[in-house]
Amino acid sequence: MKAIIQKQREERDYLLSLNYMPRKTKYNVDELLQSKQIKLITGPRRVGKSTLGLLMLKNKNFAYLNFDDANLLEHWDENIVNETLKSVYPNYEYLLLDEIQNLDNWDLWVSKLYRNGVNMFITGSNAKLLSSEMATVLTGRYIQIELLPFGLKEALEWEGIDGDMNRDDCRKRASEALKRIKEGGKDEN
Incomplete structure (x- = not known):
């Protein structure tokens, strides 16, 4: 034991x-x-x-x-x-x-x-x-x-999205954040 x-x-x-x-x-x-x-x-x-x-x-x-x-x-x-x-x-x-x-x-x-x-x-x-x-x-x-599960604010924060990002980076990360919300959390490695 x-x-x-x-x-x-x-x-x-x-x-x-x-x-x-x-x-x-x-x-x-x-x-x-x-x-x-x-x-x-x-x-x-x-x-x-x-x-x-x-x-x-x-x-x-x-x-x-x-x-x-x-x-x-x-x-x-x-x-x-x-x-x-x-x-x-x-x-x-x-x-x-x-x-x-x-x-x-x-x-x-x-x-x-x-x-x-x-x-x-x-x-x-x-x-x-x-x-x-x-x-x-x-x-x-x-x-x-x-x-x-993460709400939108937490998912965006997790993906590092802030107001200073360019539009393409923001779109890509927002897509990842929405995926994270849908799946309920971070995948295990």
């Missing part, structure tokens, strides 16, 4: 080294960090939920688990994971649980962590995270941060 979580830490550190366009939410990040409620980042596929979680915690002491990792799911043992997190991320202040809906009975584990005072950020799909069973277990314990 330690090797799995250590590899995920390396993945987290690599992702944090990349440049991203900041996304705006209706919440103040400092207030979210201070809140003991679970921060639940939801939205459609490929809109940047994981990236938003990483950016909110950048420069903070936080642990990270990615539940898109089959090895983590196959070797899952709650007690071993809890101890390994403390070893790999000594004295972490926040815990980012990425795509946690892939873990069976995840809501019970999260509820236990919450009762133990762990300050958590969780990402995942709306349908699975906000099912009626989960809502019952975590009612009143979370703040939902809904992330949507």
Whole structure:
């Protein structure tokens, strides 16, 4: 388990080294960090939920688990994971649980962590995270941060379109921005 979580830490550190366009939410990040409620980042596929979680915690002491990792799911043992997190991320202040809906009975584990005072950020799909069973277990314990695909302003900003560009460059980049809006985000390399 330690090797799995250590590899995920390396993945987290690599992702944090990349440049991203900041996304705006209706919440103040400092207030979210201070809140003991679970921060639940939801939205459609490929809109940047994981990236938003990483950016909110950048420069903070936080642990990270990615539940898109089959090895983590196959070797899952709650007690071993809890101890390994403390070893790999000594004295972490926040815990980012990425795509946690892939873990069976995840809501019970999260509820236990919450009762133990762990300050958590969780990402995942709306349908699975906000099912009626989960809502019952975590009612009143979370703040939902809904992330949507780029709007026109964000897409134009991403493509670097500004008022000082020549018309041909502007057209080309606007076409790319509209494609990005239609597809919902940046393609993976």
